[in-house]
Amino acid sequence: MKKAIFLDRDGVINKKPKEHDYVKRWEEMKILPGAKKALTLIKQSGYLAVVITNQRGVARKMMTHEDLRDMHMKLNEKMKGQIDAFYYCHHEVFENCECRKPKPGLLHKAAAELDIDLEQSWMIGDSESDIECGFAAGTKVKMVETDGNLFLEVKQIIGSSKNRSSRVKLVSYGTKERN
Ligand SMILES: [Mg+2]
Numbered sequence: 001m002k003k004a005i006f007l008d009r010d011g012v013i014n015k016k017p018k019e020h021d022y023v024k025r026w027e028e029m030k031i032l033p034g035a036k037k038a039l040t041l042i043k044q045s046g047y048l049a050v051v052i053t054n055q056r057g058v059a060r061k062m063m064t065h066e067d068l069r070d071m072h073m074k075l076n077e078k079m080k081g082q083i084d085a086f087y088y089c090h091h092e093v094f095e096n097c098e099c100r101k102p103k104p105g106l107l108h109k110a111a112a113e114l115d116i117d118l119e120q121s122w123m124i125g126d127s128e129s130d131i132e133c134g135f136a137a138g139t140k141v142k143m144v145e146t147d148g149n150l151f152l153e154v155k156q157i158i159g160s161s162k163n164r165s166s167r168v169k170l171v172s173y174g175t176k177e178r179n
């Protein structure tokens, strides 16, 4: 089995769009400094790099699946092809799907398709729903600053001897503490 670092996209790899807006076109994709280097470190350390993202702009017809996939292809080209896979939820909140974070559906799907051991893996994100999603799937979790430097964050978890979840502060989801 493989291990993976699951990454939220907006606010982690690329600049987070404004509230209620989405990255709809490639021109709106602002890659954050540190993202490419972070991916290189992830790959060098023997992890898969898998993007896990909610994109309900698709449900709202602000972009198509094709638009989104094209952007992900271009993004991965910029990242030297170091992203192993993209998984996204394209549903509206009210559809109550199994894949919209904080539900762990996308992580389970990725784990099944890519043969990933979730317990050996990390979910990195800038919002509580990312962290809750990781907890629900049984990964280690790391909450990062929005639009921060992903490289420094990845370095911390890969370099840490204890290799445990850190900086976890769950207010509204604090039911699944693990250690
Ligand atoms: Mg985010």
Ligand SMILES: [Zn+2]
Pocket: 089, 090, 091, 097, 098, 099, 100
């Ligand atoms: Zn969904």
